[in-house]
Amino acid sequence: MIRILCRDGAARRGEAATAHGLFQTPAFMPVGTAGAVKALTCEDLEEIGVEIILGNTYHLYLRPGPETIRESGGLAAFSGWGKPTLTDSGGYQVFSLKDRLRISDDGVEFRSHHDGSTHLFTPEKVIQIQHAIGADIIMAFDQCVPYPAERRAVEEGVRRTGEWAARCAREHERRSESGPDPGRLFGIVQGGTYADFRTRSAEQILALDLPGNAIGGLSVGESKAEMEAMLAHTVPLLPADKPRYLMGVGYPEDILTAVSYGVDMFDCVLPTRNARTGNVFTTVGPITYRNAAYAQDQRPLDPHCGCRVCRRYTRAYLRHLYNQSEITGIVLASYHSVYFFQELMRGIRRAIEERRFDAFRREFLARYAGE
Amino acid sequence: MIRILCRDGAARRGEAATAHGLFQTPAFMPVGTAGAVKALTCEDLEEIGVEIILGNTYHLYLRPGPETIRESGGLAAFSGWGKPTLTDSGGYQVFSLKDRLRISDDGVEFRSHHDGSTHLFTPEKVIQIQHAIGADIIMAFDQCVPYPAERRAVEEGVRRTGEWAARCAREHERRSESGPDPGRLFGIVQGGTYADFRTRSAEQILALDLPGNAIGGLSVGESKAEMEAMLAHTVPLLPADKPRYLMGVGYPEDILTAVSYGVDMFDCVLPTRNARTGNVFTTVGPITYRNAAYAQDQRPLDPHCGCRVCRRYTRAYLRHLYNQSEITGIVLASYHSVYFFQELMRGIRRAIEERRFDAFRREFLARYAGE
Numbered sequence: 001m002i003r004i005l006c007r008d009g010a011a012r013r014g015e016a017a018t019a020h021g022l023f024q025t026p027a028f029m030p031v032g033t034a035g036a037v038k039a040l041t042c043e044d045l046e047e048i049g050v051e052i053i054l055g056n057t058y059h060l061y062l063r064p065g066p067e068t069i070r071e072s073g074g075l076a077a078f079s080g081w082g083k084p085t086l087t088d089s090g091g092y093q094v095f096s097l098k099d100r101l102r103i104s105d106d107g108v109e110f111r112s113h114h115d116g117s118t119h120l121f122t123p124e125k126v127i128q129i130q131h132a133i134g135a136d137i138i139m140a141f142d143q144c145v146p147y148p149a150e151r152r153a154v155e156e157g158v159r160r161t162g163e164w165a166a167r168c169a170r171e172h173e174r175r176s177e178s179g180p181d182p183g184r185l186f187g188i189v190q191g192g193t194y195a196d197f198r199t200r201s202a203e204q205i206l207a208l209d210l211p212g213n214a215i216g217g218l219s220v221g222e223s224k225a226e227m228e229a230m231l232a233h234t235v236p237l238l239p240a241d242k243p244r245y246l247m248g249v250g251y252p253e254d255i256l257t258a259v260s261y262g263v264d265m266f267d268c269v270l271p272t273r274n275a276r277t278g279n280v281f282t283t284v285g286p287i288t289y290r291n292a293a294y295a296q297d298q299r300p301l302d303p304h305c306g307c308r309v310c311r312r313y314t315r316a317y318l319r320h321l322y323n324q325s326e327i328t329g330i331v332l333a334s335y336h337s338v339y340f341f342q343e344l345m346r347g348i349r350r351a352i353e354e355r356r357f358d359a360f361r362r363e364f365l366a367r368y369a370g371e
Numbered sequence: 372m373i374r375i376l377c378r379d380g381a382a383r384r385g386e387a388a389t390a391h392g393l394f395q396t397p398a399f400m401p402v403g404t405a406g407a408v409k410a411l412t413c414e415d416l417e418e419i420g421v422e423i424i425l426g427n428t429y430h431l432y433l434r435p436g437p438e439t440i441r442e443s444g445g446l447a448a449f450s451g452w453g454k455p456t457l458t459d460s461g462g463y464q465v466f467s468l469k470d471r472l473r474i475s476d477d478g479v480e481f482r483s484h485h486d487g488s489t490h491l492f493t494p495e496k497v498i499q500i501q502h503a504i505g506a507d508i509i510m511a512f513d514q515c516v517p518y519p520a521e522r523r524a525v526e527e528g529v530r531r532t533g534e535w536a537a538r539c540a541r542e543h544e545r546r547s548e549s550g551p552d553p554g555r556l557f558g559i560v561q562g563g564t565y566a567d568f569r570t571r572s573a574e575q576i577l578a579l580d581l582p583g584n585a586i587g588g589l590s591v592g593e594s595k596a597e598m599e600a601m602l603a604h605t606v607p608l609l610p611a612d613k614p615r616y617l618m619g620v621g622y623p624e625d626i627l628t629a630v631s632y633g634v635d636m637f638d639c640v641l642p643t644r645n646a647r648t649g650n651v652f653t654t655v656g657p658i659t660y661r662n663a664a665y666a667q668d669q670r671p672l673d674p675h676c677g678c679r680v681c682r683r684y685t686r687a688y689l690r691h692l693y694n695q696s697e698i699t700g701i702v703l704a705s706y707h708s709v710y711f712f713q714e715l716m717r718g719i720r721r722a723i724e725e726r727r728f729d730a731f732r733r734e735f736l737a738r739y740a741g742e
Contacts, residue, residue, distance in 0.1 A: 036699035064691040080683040312451040320435040328407035
């Protein structure tokens with residue numbers, strides 16, 4: 001499903017195909033937890049140049065429920081987006097519930113954060129839910145072990161993730177024989193910060209020969225050096241002719257590192273979540289735009305940004321709106337932040353095409369550090 | 372400042388000029404309390420065809436403060452809007468504080484809803500604040516008497532409103548001699564539901580020969596029949612060669628009634644406030660889109676609406692977003708509702724031009740009642 005257009009070192013510039021159209025890689029997928037990228041409309045996302053968004057299986061399963069989405073024609077139709085979508089496995093969210101869950105080899109029993117009702121996610125159930133939601137790319141149910149973790153716990157997580165992925169693949173195949181396009185199932189490699197477990201997990205997942213592969217369980221608290229060591233070890237294990245997706249990442253510097261090792265896809269809540277707490281990313285580094293320091297600042301959020309928010313609105317105005325809890329302020333800050341990440345990806349893609357990715361990365365990071 | 376282009380009965384179709392450009396009348400001004408129409412961007416408002424927005428003097432005075440807005444170049448520049456703006460007098464908001472105020476002939480002492488700090492609004496102070504905010508149209512400080520009210524209380528309100536308007540006019544003139552364009556000052560006719568007091572108030576206000584005149588103190592709880600009686604009595608008292616502005620109105624049926632008597636300008640928080648509580652206006656009447664009845668409804672909010680929300684999103688989706696407290700849902704519902712009112716005004720203006728306002732009104736109300 002991915003065509004690699006060119007390479008610069010290990011970095012790849014590609015084009016991925018789905019039932020709802022193409023998306024260019026390396027790609028950053030904004031997160032639309034409940035079927036909408038928070039505070040933004042589909043028109044905003046189109047204008048920004050977003051090509052694929054992510055929905056959270058856990059949230060969509062609870063509300064509005066997979067059947068409502070299926071009856072609306074699947075996530076792309078339900079949300080009005082109409083373009084490529086991906087749903088995560090729900091594993092990351094479910095395991096975040098911590099004291100509200102019971103884990104066994106069969107699956108995970110958990111209590112809803114809405115009403116405390118009890119639910120069971122098994123690998124089979126998660127595939128059934130994702131088929132009903134109907135995203136173009138769906139993810140195998142995995143066990144994400146919190147960081148830091150003992151070898152023993154990570155080893156068990158790797159074993160379960162492998163067994164669950166096999167069950168997901170079987171269920172996916174069984175259900176794909178009937179019914180409409182079921183989406184492409186990606187496997188997830190776990191293994192924490194232990195290289196040997198990453199290898200073992202990759203072997204188990206790759207044996208299933210799925211159309212794409214993801215790396216999970218990073219950016220969960222480990223150091224940047226640990227993350228990079230795991231990427232250096234794991235990415236080369238993943239087949240070059242399939243998309244490689246680093247889940248839940250992340251910061252601009254981490255995206256640049258991962259691209260340099262050959263990762264194609266990213267997702268993260270950072271741009272929209274930070275915007276809602278008064279923080280935005282800019283080409284000269286993150287700023288806390290809610291701060292009093294900006295009360296009279298007539299500059300745009302990012303002086304080097306060409307987005308329609310930076311072309312029109314001042315920090316003084318956005319700071320005022322944030323402090324008055326005005327939704328408009330959240331909308332504008334979210335727009336800029338999502339634009340910032342898409343612009344980063346456009347820069348990365350152009351740089352790979354022009355075989356100057358290392359220089360691009362260096363220059364971006366220097367400016368981002370305020371140098 | 373208004374050029375009447377044509378008439379149909381008492382209804383007028385005009386064009387009003389301000390330092391920030393023209394706006395067509397009859398006009399509906401969305402309310403941007405804190406300098407933003409809640410949940411919408413300037414780009415949204417432009418796309419919808421809004422030509423003038425209203426800011427609340429009380430709110431902008433408290434946050435971010437008139438000096439911050441002045442230093443940003445005035446409300447149009449501060450907010451990024453760049454087009455015509457109007458600020459209310461603060462009277463309506465201040466008198467809504469009820470137990471937090473002390474009224475005298477000098478002015479009103481009140482406590483901020485933010486932090487309880489004490490402030491004094493005098494007619495002179497309100498003009499100074501509005502000059503700093505720098506809207507194109509500013510309003511005289513008035514006393515809005517709650518409904519229902521005894522004749523005695525209304526009479527006192529009329530007297531104060533008249534005296535305060537004269538002080539506002541003097542202060543406005545004094546400050547207009549120096550400094551940049553001070554905006555056009557409108558007077559406000561009060562008098563509750565008593566025709567004789569409306570006459571007296573109109574006499575006092577019209578004696579000041581201000582460039583526009585408003586009717587205040589309606590749509591505050593009186594019946595629709597009482598409101599119409601006051602409009603029938605008061606509107607003809609106001610000079611035909613100046614804009615007539617009915618403050619805080621309102622519902623589509625009330626706008627149509629007021630236009631039929633010759634009102635040119637309206638403002639109301641209804642479209643955006645209702646959208647935020649799960650209600651929208653549609654051509655077939657208001658709907659509570661958050662209701663469970665719409666959970667599977669694949670129709671747009673308004674089947675007869677051409678706005679970009681109705682062209683793309685379903686009631687099922689918007690109901691889901693509302694119930695998940697997703698900002699995107701509020702954005703989309705607010706967009707539709709503001710569009711609905713602008714579309715109503717466009718229909719009214721076209722109908723007056725084509726001398727078929729009565730038929731337009733009848734047909735609109737029949738459809739709106741679900742007939």
